[in-house]
């Protein structure tokens with residue numbers, strides 16, 4: 431059976447009509463490349479012709495109005511629906527044809543890859559900031575700004591190496607966990623993503639607070655004793671990654687001789703050992 435798609439977007443029609451160009455360029459210049467790749471592949475899988483027709487939007491067309499209504503409802507969802515954009519292997523066209531590659535296109539591809547990486551790391555930094563904010567709110571009843579967190583990391587009571595450790599940890603810059611699974615990584619190096627004692631992703635959160643390999647619990651037990659000796663008015667607790675990364679703010683709350691210096695020193699030492707030898 432032939433398929434007739436009606437859309438109010440000339441933009442989408444033009445893009446899909448030029449699918450050969452998109453495929454040859456490896457979707458480098460395409461907006462929403464994964465969506466386009468999946469849509470074109472689903473057209474190719476059809477045994478019969480697919481046609482597209484433009485209709486005027488917001489003009490009383492029954493199905494066009496219905497699509498608008500569904501799209502509007504979808505934007506109000508708290509959780510995004512899962513959309514399977516997976517492709518059959520034979521239709522998964524990756525990379526650009528060398529014959530169509532120009533210097534400008536290659537530059538665009540490099541910038542797109544870099545933007546994707548930057549975006550991933552920005553999101554991970556945001557997650558760490560959120561962890562710190564949750565912990566500080568839990569302990570002190572207020573939510574620090576991101577600026578206050580960055581400032582606390584540069585606290586002059588921290589040695590420079592600790593400041594660097596904190597900054598790198600917040601930015602997910604240590605080679606731990608899923609860093610080892612980036613595309614192109616050798617198989618034997620990808621194994622480093624997993625902690626072999628616990629079968630868990632071996633990221634900083636795991637290394638510092640969850641790992642069951644010998645020494646983990648002992649180190650925090652010793653840190654707890656050190657904490658109590660400093661007579662802090664804050665009850666010791668097994669630290670989360672948010673507590674550790676946010677301890678510059680704890681330092682502010684406890685005074686410059688507060689207990690967070692030994693805590694951080696212990697945690698950074700342990701991390702340094704693990705990160706160095708992975």
Ligand SMILES: [Zn+2]
Nearest residue numbers: 625628641642
């Ligand atoms: Zn482990």
